[in-house]
Amino acid sequence: RNAWRGVVGTFLSCLNAAILCTIVGDDKPTGPMTTALAWIDMVVFIFLFCFLNFDTSSRAFALSYHAYLLVSFISGDGSEFTSFRSLDRLLNPKACSLRYMLQIIMGGLLAILAARVPFVPRTMSYQNAKVNAMRQAQMTCSLFRHLVEYYIDQEESVVLERWLQQIDVLRTMCDRLETQLGDSWWETLNCGSSGTVRRRLELHLGFVKGVHDRLYGLAIALRQEEFSKRHRQCMKHLGVPLVRLTHTANALVLAATSLATLGGGGMDAEDIQEFRSLCLGCDLRIKQVSKIFNEVRTALYQTDEGTDVCPEEMQRMSFVFFTISAYGRLVQGYTHA
Numbered sequence: 001r002n003a004w005r006g007v008v009g010t011f012l013s014c015l016n017a018a019i020l021c022t023i024v025g026d027d028k029p030t031g032p033m034t035t036a037l038a039w040i041d042m043v044v045f046i047f048l049f050c051f052l053n054f055d056t057s058s059r060a061f062a063l064s065y066h067a068y069l070l071v072s073f074i075s076g077d078g079s080e081f082t083s084f085r086s087l088d089r090l091l092n093p094k095a096c097s098l099r100y101m102l103q104i105i106m107g108g109l110l111a112i113l114a115a116r117v118p119f120v121p122r123t124m125s126y127q128n129a130k131v132n133a134m135r136q137a138q139m140t141c142s143l144f145r146h147l148v149e150y151y152i153d154q155e156e157s158v159v160l161e162r163w164l165q166q167i168d169v170l171r172t173m174c175d176r177l178e179t180q181l182g183d184s185w186w187e188t189l190n191c192g193s194s195g196t197v198r199r200r201l202e203l204h205l206g207f208v209k210g211v212h213d214r215l216y217g218l219a220i221a222l223r224q225e226e227f228s229k230r231h232r233q234c235m236k237h238l239g240v241p242l243v244r245l246t247h248t249a250n251a252l253v254l255a256a257t258s259l260a261t262l263g264g265g266g267m268d269a270e271d272i273q274e275f276r277s278l279c280l281g282c283d284l285r286i287k288q289v290s291k292i293f294n295e296v297r298t299a300l301y302q303t304d305e306g307t308d309v310c311p312e313e314m315q316r317m318s319f320v321f322f323t324i325s326a327y328g329r330l331v332q333g334y335t336h337a
Contacts, residue, residue, distance in 0.1 A: 177208075
């Protein structure tokens with residue numbers, strides 16, 4: 001990949017020099033107009049490479065060779081550059097830009113031979129990224145469902161430690177997906193629908209990273225849960241709404257991730273209507289949980305009149321409900337994006 005990035009950067013800088021020499025069309029490119037054109041070309045070239053989504057290695061090769069070739073163009077002989085005006089000028093063996101291009105290609109090939117002996121099959125990072133994204137979505141939904149079910153239960157359980165380990169595995173999968181998305185650019189070059197899929201998978205990756213932090217915070221808060229009598233009373237009113245919210249949000253996550261891996265294709269009017277119904281249902285579940293939680297909080301918990309501080313159990317419960325609601329909002333933001 002690094003060899004290919006170097007070849008791409010060098011080729012673009014040499015191509016720019018050849019186009020510039022073709023426009024000038026003089027064996028001795030001197031004079032204020034030529035100098036001004038060279039400076040304009042330099043600014044535009046640098047701006048495009050910094051603005052467009054090129055890899056850092058490609059930028060390094062392109063900008064370094066561009067600076068050298070541009071200085072040589074202004075101060076040197078125009079015959080030292082390739083030109084599209086004739087085949088002889090285009091394939092001029094004395095042209096420094098052509099020599100540099102051939103040197104980088106040969107160096108890249110030697111680097112590949114040195115690093116890939118014996119040759120190994122090319123990894124399909126693009127396909128692996130889509131598979132990994134779906135696995136991430138399924139694991140995220142499973143973890144949130146288990147944590148919510150644990151919270152509305154009646155007693156503590158050692159199974160919480162296993163879910164904490166699964167949260168760490170989810171973070172590792174995020175790092176792997178980030179690498180796969182970077183590698184997949186060189187496989188697809190964002191041609192066709194692959195660019196749309198890669199962009200949506202990048203949004204999916206950002207969503208999962210945000211959810212990971214909330215999953216970890218939720219699990220740590222549940223470690224401190226004592227499952228008191230008031231907790232059980234709250235869950236009599238909030239258990240079912242919480243489960244409904246979790247199931248609706250999870251269904252929306254899986255639907256959005258499936259849509260992202262398909263590139264937006266293959267959906268008919270019925271699928272679109274179902275997707276919109278899930279979005280509206282998730283928003284409705286969040287509002288319902290918030291309303292019931294506020295009623296239960298007001299009825300069962302009171303602030304200490306002397307210190308004006310909420311009980312610790314109430315603070316912990318508020319954090320848990322905030323995290324669950326934030327999960328629903330994150331899901332909505334992900335699907336709208």
